[in-house]
Amino acid sequence: MIxxxxxxxxxxxxxxxxxxxxxxLIGDDKSIKNAVGIQSELLERRSQVMAHLLQGYERxxxxxxxxxxxPTNVALLIHDCIVYYTPKNTSDLSRIVFEExxxxxxxxxxxx
Numbered sequence: 001m002i003x004x005x006x007x008x009x010x011x012x013x014x015x016x017x018x019x020x021x022x023x024x025l026i027g028d029d030k031s032i033k034n035a036v037g038i039q040s041e042l043l044e045r046r047s048q049v050m051a052h053l054l055q056g057y058e059r060x061x062x063x064x065x066x067x068x069x070x071p072t073n074v075a076l077l078i079h080d081c082i083v084y085y086t087p088k089n090t091s092d093l094s095r096i097v098f099e100e101x102x103x104x105x106x107x108x109x110x111x112x
Contacts, residue, residue, distance in 0.1 A: 018050065021050070022049065022050055025050075025053060026049050026050075026053075032049055032052060032053065034052050034053050034055060034056025034057075034059075035053070035056035035057050035059070035060050036056045036059045036060060036063075038052070038056060040052045057101075057103070058079075058080065060100075060101050060103075061097050061101060061103065061105065062077060062082060063100075064096055064097050064100035064101055065082050065093060065096060065097065066082070067100070068096045068100075069082075069084070072085075073085050073086060083112065087109065088109070090106070090107040090108065090109055093107045094106060094107055
């Protein structure tokens with residue numbers, strides 16, 4: 001089953017894209033600072049380095065949303081997610097993130 005998954009053309013393309021991103025963003029650096037200024041030294045695996053970078057960008061997005069929210073309206077922060085007590089217009093969230101970070105993201109809404 002694993003052999004069938006790892007030979008899928010889309011997964012091979014995704015792996016190649018991540019390798020290119022790693023080489024362009026990190027190269028042979030032994031230390032890397034992410035988007036929120038957290039320095040990381042000598043990470044063991046390439047995936048850890050990319051995770052460190054991506055976590056910095058994720059934090060930028062969450063910070064932008066928190067900045068534009070009433071403190072009493074943020075219920076919970078979860079990996080890749082912000083939970084509000086009241087419904088939000090997902091287009092407004094996208095606009096806020098784009099204006100604050102330059103990232104063009106789409107948001108979805110699920111009722112808990």
